[in-house]
Amino acid sequence: xxxxxxxxxxxxxxxxxxxxxxxxxxxxxxxxxxxxxxxxxxxxxxxxxxxxxxxxxxxxxxxxxxxxxxxxxxxxxxxxxxxxxxxxxxxxxxxxxxxxxxxxxxxxxxxxxxxxxxxxxxxxxxxxxxxxxxxxxxxxxxxxxxxxxxxxxxxxxxxxxxxxxxxxxxxxxxxxxxxxxxxxxxxxxxxxxxxxxxxxxxxxxxxxxxxxxxx
Numbered sequence: 227x228x229x230x231x232x233x234x235x236x237x238x239x240x241x242x243x244x245x246x247x248x249x250x251x252x253x254x255x256x257x258x259x260x261x262x263x264x265x266x267x268x269x270x271x272x273x274x275x276x277x278x279x280x281x282x283x284x285x286x287x288x289x290x291x292x293x294x295x296x297x298x299x300x301x302x303x304x305x306x307x308x309x310x311x312x313x314x315x316x317x318x319x320x321x322x323x324x325x326x327x328x329x330x331x332x333x334x335x336x337x338x339x340x341x342x343x344x345x346x347x348x349x350x351x352x353x354x355x356x357x358x359x360x361x362x363x364x365x366x367x368x369x370x371x372x373x374x375x376x377x378x379x380x381x382x383x384x385x386x387x388x389x390x391x392x393x394x395x396x397x398x399x400x401x402x403x404x405x406x407x408x409x410x411x412x413x414x415x416x417x418x419x420x421x422x423x424x425x426x427x428x429x430x431x432x433x434x435x436x437x438x439x440x441x
Contacts, residue, residue, distance in 0.1 A: 227253070228343075229272070230253055232278050233261075234283070235261060239331075244258070252343075257272050260284075265289070269303050276305075280307075282311065297323055304345045308331060309331060310330065312355070317352070323434060327345045327351040328351070376432070382413065383416060383417050384438070386414065387433060389402060396410045
């Protein structure tokens with residue numbers, strides 16, 4: 227029996243996935259989580275074989291942060307990212323942070339079941355449509371060694387970065403820092419330019435790897 231935890235902030239989605247999985251006698255859904263904090267706590271408590279986890283969950287602790295914590299502290303629980311994001315940046319970031327599988331929510335039931343079995347048996351599952359994207363990322367030339375790019379950020383930009391990678395919107399960041407939304411957008415643009423990133427997933431993975439935020 228493969229013991230599974232479902233982590234998604236939408237209850238209807240969790241219910242639908244649970245209904246599909248429980249039709250298979252090989253699977254047992256032992257718990258559900260609505261955010262990254264719950265996902266981590268449940269994995270520590272239940273020690274499931276697999277966690278199916280979305281990476282876009284409420285601000286404060288996203289699926290990416292939970293992915294890194296679970297991958298680092300609970301290696302016996304394998305992580306499969308089940309998400310609407312099909313961008314290669316998210317795929318590459320989650321694999322670097324400890325995930326063993328990545329599958330879009332638009333996948334078929336058969337593909338999801340195949341992913342669970344492959345990861346449970348010790349392998350890695352990347353949805354076929356995304357495999358070429360991963361190859362391109364892996365063979366891309368690396369940047370030159372030198373000072374960490376975040377050293378170029380100002381103190382305020384670092385503060386904004388830490389809020390952005392926790393999943394807060396520009397407006398939420400502006401409210402916390404008592405700055406206008408336009409000012410936050412300008413700072414965010416400078417942060418992305420200085421670090422050479424195009425997506426929030428890259429920013430989040432970088433912040434976790436360089437310990438710019440607590441995980």
